[in-house]
Amino acid sequence: MEAKQERVILVGVETEETWRNFGESMLELKGLTKTAKGTVCFSLIQKRPQVDRQTVIGKGKLAELRQLVEAHEADLVIFNHELSPRQSQLIQDQVEVPVIDRVQLILDIFAMRARSKEGKLQVELAQLEYLLPRLVGQGKNLSRLGGGIGTRGPGETKLETDRRHIRNRITGIKRELKEVAAHRERTRQKRQSQVFQIGLIGYTNAGKSTILNLLTSAATYEQDALFATLDPLTKQWCLPEGFQVTVTDTVGFIQDLPTQLIDAFHSTLEESRNMDLLLHVVDAASPDRQQQEATVMALMEELDFAHIPLLTVYNKADKLEGAQFVPTLFPNVLISAKSSRGKADLTEAIKLRLMEILEPYSLAVPQSEGKWLSRLKKETLLLSEEYQEDSQSYLVKGFVPEGASVVRKKEEP
Structure with missing residues (x-):
């Protein structure tokens, strides 16, 4: 029997700094909530020059939020901002239901999606490091065993009473991850000497897993959901000419990717840094396409991927409506991974790009x-x-x- 979906109220503050991407960011938060099996029953939005230092939203809005929680019988409030431990506590005291932020929501989805041992360790590390300074007064939330969004992963252990246990666990996980990274490095060096490596990167839900399946017939999890893929998956692909390469699918990027995740998933992203060619998959039909492209390109710069040859794959051409498509990144190819010509068009574009870089x-x-x-x-x-x-x-x-x-x-x- 499927668990009852939690009723969620989203809260966002549009400031002078965030107004440009605010609408998209709130839509994304809604998508993240849906991915985490929550139902959004209301979105509370406030415009302010800057967020309130104590409670993010002003006192009047906080009172309104409390009324909304009662009126909609909400189980949870999710803020589209990273909350400090103090802010989280003050808001929760007022609304009397659990309050989490965007970072916790993303960490929670990652806990749902992790399949490999390394993926699970990295999620747990990120969650523990995020929760450690936020343990005061969290007993009520964290004791909700399997209590839904924000409590998956290590949230069910007695975190609020055992800080030393958490610190020891963090040290242990870091040690284990170092061993896994060393093993991965050895495997990579073996592979590097002989095989040309292609990596798939891009905004979450752009269609990377669909493209991996298209090229390699790998039965990977593909779904119209944010963060459908978490663990990197490498499959062999043979071009029509006989050239054997590997194709690796990676976790999707997102606006304001929590720094905890960039740190925790360092070795996962490390896999992409050693690629010979990156396919940047873009949802061509997304209304926020250019913002998503900019987010990925900025993160690539930050993660030191800028030197790797790139081919932009504009996917979901079947969903384009109206005016002619105008690409913004080059070199590129426009395809629909779901169409009969998708594989042939993509293969030809990759072949032409290979002829430029080999x-x-x-x-x-x-x-x-x-x-x-x-x-x-x-x-x-x-x-x-x-x-x-x-x-x-x-x-x-x-x-x-x-x-x-x-x-x-x-x-x-």
Whole structure:
């Protein structure tokens, strides 16, 4: 039997600093709440020059919020701002239902989505570090075993009484994550020496998992929901020419991604930093497309991804209405992952981008060297092979990743 959805009131303050993206941010908060299995019954919005230092919203609005909670029989209030421990406590004392903020909501969704051991550890670390300074007066909330949004993950342990236990747990998780990161680094180095790596990045819900499934037939979780993917997943993909590469799906970016998550998911994002090509997947039909693009590009800069070759994949072309689509990022390709032509269009665009970033080569491969020819097909983008009667060899032309030994000299397998 499915658990009853919690009734939620959202609260946002539009200030002189946030007015430009405020509408989109509130819509996103609504989407996040829905992803966390909550039902939004009211959105309370206030315009102020800046947020109130004590309670974010003014006293009058706080009294109105209390009345709204009673009138709508709300179970939870979610603020579209990061609340300090003091603010959280003052507001909660007034409204008499649990109060969480955008960061806790995102952490909660990540707790729902984590599948791998590393993913679960990273979520728990982020939640514990966020909750530690907020434990005073949280006993009532945290004792709601499995009590819904904001309490998933470690929220069900006796956090409010055992700070030392939490600090020890944080130290333990960091140690475990270091071991996992070291193992990941060893695996990556093994893989790096031979395989060209493509990474999928982009705003959450742009269609990255759909594209991974399209290219590799991987049965990954794809859903029209924010943060549908959390753990990075790598699958092999063979281009029509025979070139074998890997494609990695990653967690989606979002406006105001909590710093706790950037820190906690460092090793997950580390995976993307070592890619040879990034596919930046953009929801072409989103009304806030340019803002989403800017968010991803800024985060890429922050995470030191700017040096990696990029191809922007404008997805969801089937949802575009009216005027002709005008791209803002280059190079790019416009596709619909759901259409019959989607895979062919994307594959061709990736192939053209590979020809720009790889090194061209031309080789004569003796007829007797079948194994070498086979390796060239797998490890390079081989575009033509022509049999030369006089020399009894194949003249092969294509593009090769920088430093690949298969072209420099023939190596015995």
